[in-house]
Amino acid sequence: MTEVRTSAVVVGAGQAGLSTSWFLTRDGVDHVVLEAETAVHEWSDRRWDSFTLVTPNWHCRLPGYAYDGPDPDGFMTKTEVEAWVGGYAATFGPPLVEGTRATALTEREGGGFLVTTTGPAGETTYCADHVVVATGGYHLPIVPPWAPALDPSVTQLESAHYRNPDQLPDGAVLVVGSGQSGAQIAEDLHLAGRRVHLALGDAPRVARTYRGRDVMTWLSDMGLYDTPVAQYPGGASAREKTNHYVTGRDGGRDIDLRRFAAAGMRLHGLLESGGGATLRFRPTAGSALDAADATYNSINRDIDRWIEQQGLDAPPPSRYEPVWTPDTEHTSLDLDAEGVTSVVWAIGYRPDYRWVRVGVFDGSGRPTHTRGVTAVPGLFFLGLPWLHTWGSGRFLGIARDAEHVAGCLTGALAPRRQAVG
Incomplete structure (x- = not known):
């Protein structure tokens, strides 16, 4: 088994995970973004052919990246959304590891977390002080x-x-x-x-x-x-x-x-x-x-x-x-x-966090948090509907939520950095 040490692990490379990575990259935080499939698979694999957004295109705003096409009041098709989201990573170069599935998240003795993964290279364990679970709530x-x-x-x-x-x-x-x-x-x-x-x-x-x-x-x-x-x-x-x-x-x-x-x-x-x-x-x-x-x-x-x-x-x-x-x-x-x-x-979806073996869930299997911050230091959730506001599960609110979670994460890192310095 390979072990990798990093300050933070972001699990999920959809719009929530990539938005978190944008702020961590901006702030110089060593991290990796793990994605079981590809960064845009949610849009390419889970939408019907005639799918369009139900929110106007101008709602499409990610950190450092906003819709700038000719029809802000229109509604992008599945193919257009896939292209738009797919172009985001290239704007800032996140440390993205695709085709790698997180199979277990546990607390590490002495503090921090272990994220066990499987991928093309076999099993890898990431040792991190912080983890952001950005896999959404529809599993x-x-x-x-x-x-x-x-x-x-x-x-x-x-x-x-x-x-x-x-x-x-x-x-x-x-x-x-x-x-x-x-x-x-x-x-x-x-x-x-x-x-x-x-x-x-x-x-x-x-x-x-x-x-x-x-x-x-x-x-x-x-x-x-x-x-x-x-x-x-x-x-x-x-x-x-x-x-x-x-x-x-x-x-x-x-x-x-x-x-x-x-x-x-x-x-x-x-x-x-x-x-x-x-x-x-x-x-x-x-x-x-x-x-x-x-x-x-x-x-x-x-x-x-x-x-x-x-x-x-x-x-x-x-x-x-x-x-x-x-x-x-x-x-x-x-x-x-x-x-x-x-x-x-088309009844809906329920969350599946069985791989997260940390006690932060309520009786229905949903994470308990305040604006994505859990009671376990260093563990965060992002990309959930109503994480903080009605806009949280939409393109319109992702940047604000990601900035808050990343700010809490980097704030926790600051004292350690000062001590090192």
């Missing part, structure tokens, strides 16, 4: 435990493995989950002419544009992405909320599931159980649609108040009114009778 897809009991002739795949409608066998498709991925995948299939069934969760929705501007631009001006989680309504429970569904496709627009239903999409409530060719749903489709629309209108009212308070000139306000309502709740589905040949699971 294991959530699939019901009874999913294997479905008819084996039905194709099942998680949203991360969905690419396009042609990938699936002919026939109708059931998409389970109405968050950002589920709603957009359902739209992708619907626009391709596929018969789509969609099982709704409790995801809220948001308007794409309102009163002449993108809603996310309004919310940024209003400071919503800068509000610390502790000050947000509901406090830390906000971390459990599902993101609002909307799309940047074709220049950006609302996702109105009622309109899809009026055009033939079959909407169901929460998927409860299943086996063989039969699925059962709760009668919650109507209430889910109502709750999503209530959030949509509530956000717009907040924008109305902001416009009034600031004395801004903007087009007149409006209110969304339902274009379709369910006349009955479909609480069961016979896959054979409806010709459903595929199920796409």
